[in-house]
Amino acid sequence: METVPAKLTQRLVMELDELVKEGWYANRSEAVRDAVRELVEKMRVELLEEAIKKDIEWGLYGK
Amino acid sequence: MASKLTAVSDTGPVIHLWEVGCLKAFKVCGRLFVPTAVESELGKKGGAKRVPGLKVVGLTRKEKDLSAYVSLKYGLGMGESEAITLCKSRKIKMFFTDDLGARLVAERENIEAHGSVGILLRAFREGILGEEEAIKALDGLAGKSTLFITYPLVEEAIRAVKKYSRQTL
Numbered sequence: 756m757e758t759v760p761a762k763l764t765q766r767l768v769m770e771l772d773e774l775v776k777e778g779w780y781a782n783r784s785e786a787v788r789d790a791v792r793e794l795v796e797k798m799r800v801e802l803l804e805e806a807i808k809k810d811i812e813w814g815l816y817g818k
Numbered sequence: 819m820a821s822k823l824t825a826v827s828d829t830g831p832v833i834h835l836w837e838v839g840c841l842k843a844f845k846v847c848g849r850l851f852v853p854t855a856v857e858s859e860l861g862k863k864g865g866a867k868r869v870p871g872l873k874v875v876g877l878t879r880k881e882k883d884l885s886a887y888v889s890l891k892y893g894l895g896m897g898e899s900e901a902i903t904l905c906k907s908r909k910i911k912m913f914f915t916d917d918l919g920a921r922l923v924a925e926r927e928n929i930e931a932h933g934s935v936g937i938l939l940r941a942f943r944e945g946i947l948g949e950e951e952a953i954k955a956l957d958g959l960a961g962k963s964t965l966f967i968t969y970p971l972v973e974e975a976i977r978a979v980k981k982y983s984r985q986t987l
Binding site for chain 1: 918921930932933935936937938939940942943966967968971974975978979982
């Protein structure tokens with residue numbers, strides 16, 4: 756796994772720790788991983804759109 | 819137009835183009851390879867034999883180790899990681915996949931990646947598919963294939979085909 760340095764506000768860290776304390780996640784890493792996974796899933800259509808645009812360009816005009 | 823394109827494909831485009839009855843779109847390639855992991859995955863869907871000119875390549879021991887590493891590092895399936903490894907080790911610059919994750923990994927490794935939509939449009943441009951045939955296949959990708967794609971994106975591709983036709987008249 757790769758370490759991704761990211762700065763979070765104190766409030767966000769506090770809320771994150773609360774989720775861990777309440778037993779939703781085993782630790783901060785697991786919670787952040789889950790959040791990022793959900794974000795990527797949410798952005799899937801946007802990523803797909805980008806990929807299809809590249810396909811159109813390559814298919815019709817690319818070398 | 820004779821094509822000199824050399825590419826490696828994973829399972830996705832083969833299945834999706836088969837589902838829309840357009841495997842001949844792979845004729846855009848002069849040489850098309852799939853690794854054995856992809857051949858195994860395709861076995862369930864009638865096999866790699868359906869694809870014109872497709873050649874199955876076995877990975878060397880060293881390549882298999884690298885593929886396992888790629889799979890573990892990026893969380894990819896064996897088909898995708900073997901295909902990317904094949905591109906890397908045999909210096910093949912083109913990779914066909916419909917998997918977004920595999921596509922991003924390939925681009926990170928400086929391998930150009932395109933999916934079923936790109937292959938269909940390329941086949942249309944090269945005269946392998948007619949305009950109507952290409953549009954029908956694109957429409958089928960959203961309507962009857964297992965590919966994850968939205969109708970607005972398919973419509974964008976269809977508009978691009980029609981625009982290209984008008985430009986080249």
